[in-house]
Amino acid sequence: MGTVIGIDIGGTFLKAGRCRNGEIEEFREIPTEAEKGPDAVVNNILRVISELALEDTVAVGIGAPGMVDTTNGIVRYPPNLPGWEEFPLGRIISEKIGLPVYVGNDANLYALGEWRWGAGQGARYLVVLTLGTGVGGGIIIDSKLLVGANFAASEVGHITISADGPYCKCGNRGCVEAFLGRDYLVTFARRQIQKWHGHTELSEDAEITPKLLYELALKNDDLALFVWREYGRMLGIAIVNYVHIIDPEIVVIGGGIANAWDFFIDSTLEEVRSRLMSFPSRKLKIKKGILGNEAGIYGAAYLAMSEGNV
Amino acid sequence: MGTVIGIDIGGTFLKAGRCRNGEIEEFREIPTEAEKGPDAVVNNILRVISELALEDTVAVGIGAPGMVDTTNGIVRYPPNLPGWEEFPLGRIISEKIGLPVYVGNDANLYALGEWRWGAGQGARYLVVLTLGTGVGGGIIIDSKLLVGANFAASEVGHITISADGPYCKCGNRGCVEAFLGRDYLVTFARRQIQKWHGHTELSEDAEITPKLLYELALKNDDLALFVWREYGRMLGIAIVNYVHIIDPEIVVIGGGIANAWDFFIDSTLEEVRSRLMSFPSRKLKIKKGILGNEAGIYGAAYLAMSEGNV
Numbered sequence: 001m002g003t004v005i006g007i008d009i010g011g012t013f014l015k016a017g018r019c020r021n022g023e024i025e026e027f028r029e030i031p032t033e034a035e036k037g038p039d040a041v042v043n044n045i046l047r048v049i050s051e052l053a054l055e056d057t058v059a060v061g062i063g064a065p066g067m068v069d070t071t072n073g074i075v076r077y078p079p080n081l082p083g084w085e086e087f088p089l090g091r092i093i094s095e096k097i098g099l100p101v102y103v104g105n106d107a108n109l110y111a112l113g114e115w116r117w118g119a120g121q122g123a124r125y126l127v128v129l130t131l132g133t134g135v136g137g138g139i140i141i142d143s144k145l146l147v148g149a150n151f152a153a154s155e156v157g158h159i160t161i162s163a164d165g166p167y168c169k170c171g172n173r174g175c176v177e178a179f180l181g182r183d184y185l186v187t188f189a190r191r192q193i194q195k196w197h198g199h200t201e202l203s204e205d206a207e208i209t210p211k212l213l214y215e216l217a218l219k220n221d222d223l224a225l226f227v228w229r230e231y232g233r234m235l236g237i238a239i240v241n242y243v244h245i246i247d248p249e250i251v252v253i254g255g256g257i258a259n260a261w262d263f264f265i266d267s268t269l270e271e272v273r274s275r276l277m278s279f280p281s282r283k284l285k286i287k288k289g290i291l292g293n294e295a296g297i298y299g300a301a302y303l304a305m306s307e308g309n310v
Numbered sequence: 311m312g313t314v315i316g317i318d319i320g321g322t323f324l325k326a327g328r329c330r331n332g333e334i335e336e337f338r339e340i341p342t343e344a345e346k347g348p349d350a351v352v353n354n355i356l357r358v359i360s361e362l363a364l365e366d367t368v369a370v371g372i373g374a375p376g377m378v379d380t381t382n383g384i385v386r387y388p389p390n391l392p393g394w395e396e397f398p399l400g401r402i403i404s405e406k407i408g409l410p411v412y413v414g415n416d417a418n419l420y421a422l423g424e425w426r427w428g429a430g431q432g433a434r435y436l437v438v439l440t441l442g443t444g445v446g447g448g449i450i451i452d453s454k455l456l457v458g459a460n461f462a463a464s465e466v467g468h469i470t471i472s473a474d475g476p477y478c479k480c481g482n483r484g485c486v487e488a489f490l491g492r493d494y495l496v497t498f499a500r501r502q503i504q505k506w507h508g509h510t511e512l513s514e515d516a517e518i519t520p521k522l523l524y525e526l527a528l529k530n531d532d533l534a535l536f537v538w539r540e541y542g543r544m545l546g547i548a549i550v551n552y553v554h555i556i557d558p559e560i561v562v563i564g565g566g567i568a569n570a571w572d573f574f575i576d577s578t579l580e581e582v583r584s585r586l587m588s589f590p591s592r593k594l595k596i597k598k599g600i601l602g603n604e605a606g607i608y609g610a611a612y613l614a615m616s617e618g619n620v
Contacts, residue, residue, distance in 0.1 A: 161470055237473050244468045278377065
């Protein structure tokens with residue numbers, strides 16, 4: 001069988017693993033050094049490959065942000081990677097290491113990882129959402145990643161659920177990300193402080209983070225519990241949209257904010273039940289991702305395995 | 311090559327055509343008689359088949375409303391067809407005529423028709439919307455119809471674009487159909503009459519229809535022009551959602567209300583330009599459907615051709 005190396009290029013950290021039979025047997029995490037430009041990042045990628053590669057390593061898969069031309073391994077205008085523009089990452093790495101290299105969008109590969117070895121196993125149709133600073137994800141249709149005509153499909157964070165809603169960083173209004181991204185969660189919580197005065201530990205001068213809201217919820221703080229319920233409600237509306245279009249067997253929710261699962265999932269499910277057409281007759285499960293921060297490495301490894309026929 | 315018969319079961323009329331080389335060479339339209347129950351409809355289907363079939367007819371394709379199990383030819387709880395529940399239409403017709411029969415969802419087959427022989431030709435990824443009493447459509451992914459895990463994908467009329475918007479017939483709120491369906495268009499126009507007093511021919515006691523609004527727009531009626539611009543704006547928001555998920559080369563707009571194209575398309579395109587991520591770098595065309603009422607017959611015929619390997 002041989003081994004493959006999966007790499008996930010984050011804005012801050014570059015994570016990589018050598019995979020054998022669907023298990024990461026060795027792992028590396030180093031700073032991406034994105035601010036030093038593409039050459040520095042390429043050198044860091046080569047470094048982790050040289051540290052991880054064995055005699056039986058046959059292919060490398062890489063997840064990168066932005067629109068990724070998976071056919072030609074070209075990364076296009078990735079956010080958080082200054083100076084990349086249109087960068088032929090696959091060819092450059094492949095020429096240096098003498099192995100086939102396959103490149104995909106990082107959020108799509110996260111979805112691929114959860115599909116192959118995570119919470120989405122067994123689904124022919126799958127929607128994966130990652131909840132964090134932004135909202136990303138990927139879609140599996142008939143057991144294949146949906147990439148679209150311009151490698152720009154599955155922008156699950158940027159569908160409008162409120163036509164005249166708050167502005168999103170993308171320039172559009174009322175996007176899923178505008179309601180479920182970290183910033184909105186924090187802003188929304190801050191706006192509630194006055195209203196919940198006397199029923200919350202949260203004070204005007206607190207530095208609000210999703211983690212703090214999670215910890216307050218653990219302590220039954222009324223404001224925090226309300227904020228997570230509202231978060232869950234908006235998530236439910238978003239999920240119903242994906243389900244009405246894709247009709248998956250499973251929806252997987254990952255990303256750091258998914259850790260607050262116990263506090264938002266009830267109102268998510270309530271919203272799904274009330275909004276979804278033909279709810280009772282569908283086979284639909286909503287699950288928490290299980291691969292965590294390593295989902296992207298797993299997905300990149302699977303890309304290398306499947307494209308490289310390992 | 312042989313011929314195939316494509317049939318479109320509407321709530322009111324049953325339309326059918328015998329197709330040879332992608333052309334309808336003979337056509338029938340008779341009342342569906344849905345109110346008489348499934349047996350009457352089956353007899354009407356058999357009648358049009360017997361009238362159209364030739365020696366060289368090798369397969370039949372049928373489009374039906376509701377969730378259609380395309381694998382087994384079962385029609386599930388179709389709206390507008392009382393008494394059908396779970397109806398094995400494919401097997402029943404096939405046993406009677408001794409030919410293979412393939413069944414699909416009518417809106418999906420409309421999309422398939424526009425993809426194969428209509429405005430969506432050449433696209434690997436395509437989204438088709440039909441604007442009429444309701445909003446339906448279909449999606450082509452990698453040159454195949456998206457049917458989903460429960461044959462319930464592509465419910466393009468029932469994605470939420472306004473979380474707390476008007477109620478939709480489906481029970482959900484702020485669906486695309488709640489803004490783009492015939493009823494909302496009529497209600498929205500009626501609400502404008504006071505405001506546009508002196509600038510419109512429309513009076514409180516007029517019977518408003520999409521056709522009337524179209525005719526008034528032709529006469530430069532300010533109210534009608536405004537109503538179509540607003541309609542176009544909501545259509546644009548909906549289109550952006552599908553494009554962010556599917557990333558198609560072409561979006562086709564069909565259905566009766568698409569006849570008002572000239573009056574809504576500018577504001578649709580304006581909304582798409584302002585909301586769509588990576589707009590300039592995408593290959594994306596928004597086109598009016600060209601097969602009209604016959605798109606469903608063409609799609610059913612193509613289903614028979616492709617599944618029957620004609």
